[in-house]
Amino acid sequence: MTGMRGLSVFISDIRNCQNKEAERLRVDKELGNIRTCFKNEKVLTPYKKKKYVWKMLYIHMLGYDVDFGHMEAVSLISAPKYPEKQVGYIVTSCLLNENHDFLKLAINTVRNDIIGRNETFQCLALTLVGNIGGRDFAESLAPDVQKLLISSSCRPLVRKKAALCLLRLFRKNPDAINVDGWADRMTQLLDERDLGVLTSSTSLLVALVSNNHEAYSSCLPKCVKILERLARNQDVPQEYTYYGIPSPWLQVKAMRALQYFPTIEDPSTRKSLFEVLQRILMGTDVVKNVNKNNASHAVLFEALSLVIHLDAEKEMMSQCVALLGKFISVREPNIRYLGLENMTRMLMVTDVQDVIKKHQSQIITSLKDPDISIRRRALDLLYGMCDVSNAKDIVEELLQYLSTAEFSMREELSLKAAILAEKFAPDLSWYVDVILQLIDKAGDFVSDDIWFRVVQFVTNNEDLQPYAASKAREYLDKIAIHETMVKVSAYILGEYGHLLARQPGCSASELFSILHEKLPTVSTPTIPILLSTYAKLLMHTQPRDPELEKKVWAVFKKYESCIDVEIQQRAVEYFELSKKGAAFMDVLAEMPKFPERQSSLIKKAEVVEDTADQSAIKLRAQQQPSNALVLADPQPVSGAPPPLKIPSEPQSVARTISQPNGTSSNIDPQAPSPDLLSDLLGPLAIEAPPGVVSTEQHGPTGTEGVPDEVVGSAIVPVGEQTNNVEVIGNIAERFHALCLKDSGVLYEDPYIQIGIKAEWRGHHGRLVLFLGNKSTNPLTSVQALILPPAHLKLELSPVPDTIPPRAQVQSPLEVMNIRPSRDVAVLDFSYKLGTIVGAKLRIPAVLNKFLQPLQLTSEEFFPQWRALSGPPLKLQEVVRGVRPLALPEMANLFNSFRVTICPGLDPNPNNLVASTTFYSETTGAMLCLARIETDPADRTQLRMTVGSGDPTLTFELKEFIKEQLIAIPMGSRALVPAAAAPPPPVAQPPSPAALADDPGAMLAGLL
Structure with a gap:
């Protein structure tokens, strides 16, 4: 130049x-x-x-x-x-x-x-x-x-x-x-x-x-x-x-090519290769020069992969482990990470586990590293190297680390500690101690499968029952315990509390009193378990204690008219059965042993995503003997409620969570729970419920919660033009603006302007497309085709083949929402003015258009919130990378997409509580609730909980809100209403004639 x-x-x-x-x-x-x-x-x-x-x-x-x-x-x-x-x-x-x-x-x-x-x-x-x-x-x-x-x-x-x-x-x-x-x-x-x-x-x-x-x-x-x-x-x-270092790039490529060949049969070639590998292993060390370290370690780690691939002699394998042991103790975090990762890969080799155990203390130290990536690799390595000989030490270290671990790792830690305790427990009483400690320290992060599993162990082992009941009684003495601890303690004491009758403070009346103190603090799904426990305590009291009977009957009478059908049914039936004498004893007899089958927790560990390090863990687990008791898949235990059923009687839409077709859920209550471990090994995320397609399957997603490129199952380059006409304005910004308001310009070039005006009511919408010819020549061969996603039913009136000069034509578009989804419809239009001009444009018929603002009081909000028991109806996620917004601005953003903030419901001033009603043909009017917990010290992260009566809707709404918070467009603040007041109710859509007469829809005045 x-x-x-x-x-x-x-x-x-x-x-x-x-x-x-x-x-x-x-x-x-x-x-x-x-x-x-x-x-x-x-x-x-x-x-x-x-x-x-x-x-x-x-x-x-x-x-x-x-x-x-x-x-x-x-x-x-x-x-x-x-x-x-x-x-x-x-x-x-x-x-x-x-x-x-x-x-x-x-x-x-x-x-x-x-x-x-x-x-x-x-x-x-x-x-x-x-x-x-x-x-x-x-x-x-x-x-x-x-x-x-x-x-x-x-x-x-x-x-x-x-x-x-x-x-x-x-x-x-x-x-x-x-x-x-x-x-x-x-x-x-x-x-x-x-x-x-x-x-x-x-x-x-x-x-x-x-x-x-x-x-x-x-x-x-x-x-x-x-x-x-x-x-x-x-x-x-x-x-x-x-x-x-002689050409490190060529060394890496040559060793990588060798890993594609299955074996080396020629003895001389194999000998020569191992001599080279031995030279690399002996000649690599950590030095002060970072660039030399990077090059030498690239060669070394590729050599380690080749050694594993060739299944080298034990002596060389041990040498590799010893070398990696040096790396996990250096100060450079990248080297520590690579050392832990490759040591995990070494678990695939059967003869070096004892050598890896020598570095156990250093691996445990890495569990406390400031870098979360290193902590995760250390956790994977500890999980893979655990066996009967070191299980006790490793599990105790995991329990100790649990109290200081960050939220994003606690669920993974809990599940892995539970699996290791089950597989390699030296005795069952130690297993019970571990699980109860786990629940006590990380109750929010302990899944129901874990306490179901400990119940199965206790049920199948008579010698363990008095000990488990005694430990459960001890935890109830704590001032504050987690609800999961209440569940497991209530179940165990209901079944086996009578075995402690001679111990002080363990009479049926005392057990009832201490359990009943917890009743006001628990959510709806736990109440049926407590009712079953009260009935069991009453049944085991022989001769009958009139005072206890009076207290228990009073509880049953209280819940006979409960709105929750599960609680109501149990209360009525237990009250009537308790009057039957012998029949009461037969119905509430001790639970039988569970049939033998593999543990569901261990099965979850075996279906983990098959990455290189997880493959090593999986192979290692298959090679190790297990002391775990083989039991059935965890079915709902006696006293454990089935999935929440919400009444389908006609009630106010704004006050009741309704279910599709009057049923409790479209998920089979007997279906296995989602694969928690595979979810936990990635970033904190919740698996989509059945029937929900995740955003990864949808392709790139826009900031308004709608995919940028997907229409049905076909990939469409949305916004791409087939000619050289220069677009006026930014197509993506126009689309995002129309996602938050109902009229504006969707597309404009030197010859045509396409505007939209829309009205929404329930799960129906009426849009009118205004196609205006800006030029002095007619636009011919005009075509407009709607490419609908599966969840929308759209009907577009025919567009005239020719638009006269300086004229405007209208084309109504009817929209009906069939079910919750963030997919987006696409308008494929083209016209001819000398050459063919065309583009594919997203239609702003998005999820939030089918929301109706709704503000609830505390008396209306909290009963519905407690009625949502948990996944898949209520999902929670820690969201990072949020664009920092002051709390009023965030409230305005929620109101702008029709999710109404309910002020004063959360005692924490840094939290937001919101509600809205979603409409679709499948779900009907469905109440949706949300809670946003922010951190004043770090506005870039928050914890979000979203619930509704439909699992698909819960997932889609959660992802939609997350997209709003993470990827807010630069100009979005201008689109957010200045006041936090909810938008006005949606009126009846006007007729096409009324829209045609509206001057606001004219060509130049749409924005």
């Missing part, structure tokens, strides 16, 4: 702009000048064309759309001189993607440069082909690139670029590259003395053997020869030596 004064002046002007608007004006002026010059070909010299193309690339790099001048950039490729040709190749590779039609015009020119004699032009052409990597290039140019790679007359620089170019083409289009019979040629390439060509060829070999290792078995000895050459530092130029 030397000597281009005009380009230098333009760049200086851009840098001197005071604001974004001034920059845009300068860019628009320059683009207009470039367009004018490109049209006047008589004065467009090669120098000027090169200068203008450079300016066009610079404008593109600033983020502005450059939708012209592509032909001029491509034409520079065929220039005879290097400066112009270089500009053509660089700009073409930056501006055009592999599917652009202009690239087909350049294929012949690029091929001529590849097969030509000018090495500089060859390198430019290979770089372009490698960067773009399209199918057209692969099918047309791959044979020529292959010839360059194996040509002995080409310089190493060209062959190196040819290898990398062929690698890119093979990765993008493996079926378009003919590599049949290339094994012999790859073998020859691995004999290359030039390390640049050799490194590139080895990269190509890794891709080839990953696809078909059997065809390239002849390359295996060559890879070992390469490693020998580098290990002995033979014939390695200085420029390929990095901090004294």
Whole structure:
């Protein structure tokens, strides 16, 4: 770019702009000048064309759309001189993607440069082909690139670029590259003395053997020869030596290629390879130079992976573990992390567990590391290395760490501690102690499966029953205990409390009194368990205690008219049964033993996501003997309530959580619970309930809770145009604005403006599309097609084929919401004005449009909140990366998408409580509740709890709110109402005629 004064002046002007608007004006002026010059070909010299193309690339790099001048950039490729040709190749590779039609015009020119004699032009052409990597290039140019790679007359620089170019083409289009019979040629390439060509060829070999290792078995000895050459530092130029390490990149690639071959059968080759690996293991240590550490450790950890793959001798494996033991004790966190991760991978080797145990104290120390990534790796390693000999120490360390661990790890810690205690308990009384401590220290993070499991152990082991009852009684003496502790203590004391009758403070009347003190503090699902316990205590009291009977009957009478049918039924039946004498004894007899079957907790551990380190843990667990008692899958225990049933009698929509079709849930109550462990091993997240599609399946999601690209099951490039017409305004910002209001401009270009006006009522919506022709010519071949997602039923009135000049047409769109979802409908429209112009636009018929603002009082809110027992009807998540907002601003944001803040319900002034009503054909009117707990010291994170009577709705609403809080658009504050008052009720949608007469819907006045 030397000597281009005009380009230098333009760049200086851009840098001197005071604001974004001034920059845009300068860019628009320059683009207009470039367009004018490109049209006047008589004065467009090669120098000027090169200068203008450079300016066009610079404008593109600033983020502005450059939708012209592509032909001029491509034409520079065929220039005879290097400066112009270089500009053509660089700009073409930056501006055009592999599917652009202009690239087909350049294929012949690029091929001529590849097969030509000018090495500089060859390198430019290979770089372009490698960067773009399209199918057209692969099918047309791959044979020529292959010839360059194996040509002995080409310089190493060209062959190196040819290898990398062929690698890119093979990765993008493996079926378009003919590599049949290339094994012999790859073998020859691995004999290359030039390390640049050799490194590139080895990269190509890794891709080839990953696809078909059997065809390239002849390359295996060559890879070992390469490693020998580098290990002995033979014939390695200085420029390929990095901090004294001979070509670490080539060493890593050669060892990675070897890992694709199953075995090494030749004894001499295997011996040579292990000598090289031994040299790497012995010669690697931690030094002060960070760059040297990075290079040497890259080679070392790849060598460790190869050692594991080859199943080396025990002596070498032990040496690897000892080396990793050094790494987990150094100060550098990256090295500690890699040491723990690779030691976890070593668990796949059967003979080194005892060696790994020698580092147990250092691994436990890593559990307290400031870096959470290191803590997670240490937890995985402890979980995988645990067996009968060290289980007690490891579980006790996990329990001790539990009280100081951060929230995002506590659930994972709890589950793993419970599994280890069950599998490797030296005696069952220790197991009971561990689980009760676990519940006491981390009650919020202990799933129901864990206390179900301890109940099963106690039920199946008579010797354990008095001890478990005694321990449960001790925990009830604490002033504050978690609700899960109340559940497990109530169940155990109800079944086996009579075994403690002779101990002080353990009579039936005293047990009733201490349990009844907890009743006001528990939620609705726990009350049935307490009622069952009271009935059991009354049954076990022989002779009958009149005073106890009077107290228990009073409780039963109190709950005979409870709105919850489960509580009501138990209270009525227990009251009547307690009058029957012997029949009461028969019905409430001691629970039988559970049938034998594998533990559900252990099964959860076996279906963990199969990453490399989890594979090691899984294999290690399969190799270890277990002391665990084999029991049934945890069915609801006697006294444990089934999933919450909410009455379906006709009541006020604003005051009752209703269920679809009057049922309690669309989830089978006998279905196994979600896989907690696989959820916990990732970031804190809750698995979507059955029938719910997660955002990962939806693709990228916009800030308003609707996917940017998904329509049904087809991927649609939303907002992408099929022509060169410049869009006025930002399509995404217009869509986000319409998600929070009901009228505005959806799309505008120099010729057409599309506006929307909408009204919403319940699960119905009426939108009117206003298509206005801004030009003085008619727009012909106008087409509009709605691509609906599965959860919406849409009906668009036909659009006229022609829009007259300066005229506006209207097209009503009827919307009906079938079920909760954040998917989005897309409008595929096009018109003709000389050329075909088209775009795909998201329609703002999103989740919050089917919400009705609703403000509840404390008397109305809390009974409904307690009625939602937990997942999947009530989901909780810690959300990080939230854009910092003051509490009033956050309240305004919630009100803007029709989730009404209910002030004064939460005693903590830093928390928000909200409610709304969702409408769909499937759910009817469904009450939704939410609670947001913020941290005044860190506004970038919060804990969110969302509940409703439908699991799919709960999940979708939770994700929608999370998207609002994490990815609020820059201009969203202007869209949030200034006051926190709820929006006014939605009125009956007007007719199309009324909308047509509305001046606010006219072409220029929609925003």
